[in-house]
Amino acid sequence: MWSSSNKIAAGDVVITWLTRDVIQPFVVTPGKDLNSRYGYYRHSDLIGQPYGSKIGSRNGKGFIHILRPTPELWTLALPHRTQILYLADIAFITSWLNIRPGSVVVEAGTGSGSFTHSITRTVGRNGKVFSYEFHEARAAKARDEFETHGMSDVVTLTHRNVCKDGFTVENVADAVFLDLPAPWDAIDHAKSALRKDRTARICCFSPCMEQVLRTVTSLNETGFTDITMYETLIRPHEVNQLPVLPSIAVASEKLKKSERKREDKRLRQIAQARAKHTEKRKRSDDEGADAEEDRMERKKTKTRNGTDEGEATTQNAWVSATTPDSLAGGDASTQVVSRVMPEVRGHTSFLTFAVLLPRVQASAPDIESALQRDRS
Numbered sequence: 438m439w440s441s442s443n444k445i446a447a448g449d450v451v452i453t454w455l456t457r458d459v460i461q462p463f464v465v466t467p468g469k470d471l472n473s474r475y476g477y478y479r480h481s482d483l484i485g486q487p488y489g490s491k492i493g494s495r496n497g498k499g500f501i502h503i504l505r506p507t508p509e510l511w512t513l514a515l516p517h518r519t520q521i522l523y524l525a526d527i528a529f530i531t532s533w534l535n536i537r538p539g540s541v542v543v544e545a546g547t548g549s550g551s552f553t554h555s556i557t558r559t560v561g562r563n564g565k566v567f568s569y570e571f572h573e574a575r576a577a578k579a580r581d582e583f584e585t586h587g588m589s590d591v592v593t594l595t596h597r598n599v600c601k602d603g604f605t606v607e608n609v610a611d612a613v614f615l616d617l618p619a620p621w622d623a624i625d626h627a628k629s630a631l632r633k634d635r636t637a638r639i640c641c642f643s644p645c646m647e648q649v650l651r652t653v654t655s656l657n658e659t660g661f662t663d664i665t666m667y668e669t670l671i672r673p674h675e676v677n678q679l680p681v682l683p684s685i686a687v688a689s690e691k692l693k694k695s696e697r698k699r700e701d702k703r704l705r706q707i708a709q710a711r712a713k714h715t716e717k718r719k720r721s722d723d724e725g726a727d728a729e730e731d732r733m734e735r736k737k738t739k740t741r742n743g744t745d746e747g748e749a750t751t752q753n754a755w756v757s758a759t760t761p762d763s764l765a766g767g768d769a770s771t772q773v774v775s776r777v778m779p780e781v782r783g784h785t786s787f788l789t790f791a792v793l794l795p796r797v798q799a800s801a802p803d804i805e806s807a808l809q810r811d812r813s
């Protein structure tokens with residue numbers, strides 16, 4: 438599948454990463470140019486460059502990255518001919534259907550080939566993918582792509598209406614995946630395609646509940662078991678790094694320390710005032726000195742009772758202004774926190790899974806009589 442060389446060569450399918458939202462595939466063709474708002478590039482300049490290179494534009498307008506295609510990148514970059522499956526669903530389906538190297542998978546419809554690319558890589562050279570598409574132009578385009586991407590050994594694409602005409606294979610598939618408007622019409626055919634000598638699985642991808650209900654009914658009637666439905670939802674989380682808040686013990690110790698400092702300062706101020714006052718009294722013989730003593734005494738009493746206006750204001754300002762600093766800034770370590778963003782993106786469909794158990798070759802009484810024959 439695709440080039441396995443580290444260097445870009447003429448004729449390679451490459452993915453150009455312009456921005457997170459602009460990811461495009463193209464075939465490296467000497468003589469052609471790539472023009473974008475991030476500048477223009479000659480395909481021939483890419484030849485011999487390692488995959489993953491950052492390439493500067495010829496007219497100095499920007500740069501691009503040239504990446505080797507993977508099924509994941511292909512899903513992000515492919516030309517849409519239909520709605521496609523995205524990675525969250527693809528990964529879940531692949532896992533639940535137990536698709537692995539060597540598996541035989543039947544898929545309908547092919548559509549834009551997003552799912553086909555992923556499972557072709559998963560089943561590998563020892564596996565097989567039978568893909569069906571009833572839209573002729575889409576089938577032809579997908580066949581071309583599979584050829585260009587070196588997948589034709591593994592994928593066989595058939596232009597066919599599977600609901601009407603069924604599949605071209607019988608008793609071979611480990612798994613069937615149906616992404617069709619009316620999957621219930623293809624379930625009987627899917628049963629024929631699935632192997633009967635060991636557990637086989639099916640998944641139907643449908644956007645609405647009415648389709649799920651019809652599919653479930655059909656699966657039940659056809660003899661599938663373990664019918665179960667999932668919905669894959671993507672919930673974006675906003676992640677931030679914030680300072681760790683100190684424990685209550687640490688925070689209260691900090692508060693006590695500040696309190697002690699403030700009290701020391703207050704006592705120092707009183708002592709200074711007293712000293713100043715005593716000094717004045719010594720120097721003064723007249724009555725004015727007594728008046729000053731009374732005034733100072735009043736101030737002292739007020740301050741001790743904490744009713745002094747200036748003190749009270751300072752205390753309030755300390756609580757509101759310094760609490761966040763002392764709690765957050767005092768501790769150097771940080772923690773990563775996240776919150777779920779309100780929007781839910783990524784719902785594409787409901788996934789209905791079911792299992793086809795191996796056909797029992799002999800019934801219980803047969804087994805019992807066989808055992809008795811063995812014993813005698």
Ligand code: SAM
Pocket residue numbers: 519520521522545546547548549550551552553569570571572575597598599600601616617618
């Ligand atoms: N799973 C594909 C992907 O990831 O790119 C997208 C499949 S697309 C949503 C559904 C496709 O099924 C369409 O291309 C449509 O033409 C095809 N289709 C619909 N009914 C069909 C049928 N009865 N037999 C074969 N293909 C059918």
